[in-house]
Amino acid sequence: MLRAEKSYFYLKFFTQRTWMSNFSRFSKSDAAEKNARSLYSSVIQALTELIKNASSSSEASLLEQLLIKVSDQVIEYCKARHELIDLYSSLITSKAEWFIDFEKSVKVISALLQKHRDHFSHTVLSPLKSNFQQECELVLYLFRTQIQISSCRYIESMMYLNKSMHLLQRISEFHSLKESMKQSSSKSYSMFPLFDWYKRIHDALLSKFTLYFHEHLTEPNPTEFRAMSAKVPTDFYSKVVAFHKRVECANVSLVLNTNRLKEPFMGLGYKLPSKQQPLSGIHSYPAIFSYPETPQANIWPSVIMLLSAKERELDEAKNIVCEHNSYGDKSSLTYFLFRADPNVTMIIIFNVKKSKNDSQVDAFLKDLSKQLSLRAVMEELLSK
Helix, strand or coil: CHHHHHHHHCCCCCCHHHHHHHCCCCCHHHHHHHCHHHHHHHHHHHHHHHHHHHHCCCCCCHHHHHHHHHHHHHHHHHHHHHHHHHHHHHHHHCCCCCCCCHHHHHHHHHHHHHHCCCCCCCHHHHHHHHHHHHHHHHHHHHHHHHHHHHCCCHHHHHHHHHHHHHHHHHHHHHHHHHHHHHCCCCCCCCCCHHHHHHHHHHHHHHHHHHHHCHHHHHCCCHHHHHHHHCCCCCCHHHHHHHHHHHHCCCEEEEEECHHHCCCCCCCCCCCCHHHCCCCCHHHHCCEEEEECCCCCCCCHHHHHHHHHHCHHHHHCCCCCEEEECHHHCCCCCEEEEEEEECCEEEEEEECCCCCCCCHHHHHHHHHHHHHHCCHHHHHHHHHC
16 A cells, blocks of 8 residues: 555656656656556455455454454545546646646546545554545645636636645645654655645646736736746746747737636636626637737727637647738738637737748747647656
């Protein structure tokens, strides 16, 4: 059981097929040895045999009855671990879709919490139960943060971001305390790779939050906010500024399609519902971020028409959409479009005619999309 737990927390829970498809340098025997799933299966098999033997006795002692009860609950715990492994594996093996279905994952986690609420509840298993619940709650908070930020819901995003941060701190403090009891004070402490991965997801979400709500967050004191945002794990604003300077484009924007949201969009930041009306028409495509400034008013209708016309092509999220002088615009303009999120499109505008095959634009858009959609941090599972 100890080997299974260690393998799990060190992220060694991929199947042989997953390992072989992503790590050609490992042999099948290496993959099997490191696979947490197979180790948990071995525990289940051993405990099932133990329960069978103990139950065969006509008169089981109190100790045997306790052993049967605890063993049965440990089996339930191992099965719960299998379900979490399935979830994590699905986050990186579904390569057919560019975007991860976080809403589906939230439903899976919620169902797991409900299903195992009364399982492995014996006193001797309380640490296992506590760890399992905290892990599920943390993943739930992180994924809900992603959903809310992608829908540009400021209050909800901030709430789940804070919840995940506090739970991460609590988990970190607990494991740090345990580790300090094992190690001398001269040795440095580092979290298990699994919890370090959670921290990386949180960092990615914090960075995304500062970009999507940049306009709202800079309102009170732009200078102070820029100094603070420069310290976030990934300073997306600086990335955009550097790219803008390097390729000499006219504008870089993130545009939200509010028509695709499940709940009415009332604007960035906190708004009193009674004083806001749902957006409509051209206003239903607000630029949630724009650098160096919002595109000229005479250009924006062309941008919205282009977005509307290319919805299906953009949804495929495989190729960058490039258009020149769209919809009767007389100036020489080039538009590059690519999805950052299912509801958010990145747009780069040039005041000159550009080639559709621009390697710098292609790399920038796909890299930014990979980071904002959390696909990059999910794929870090494979590098652990």
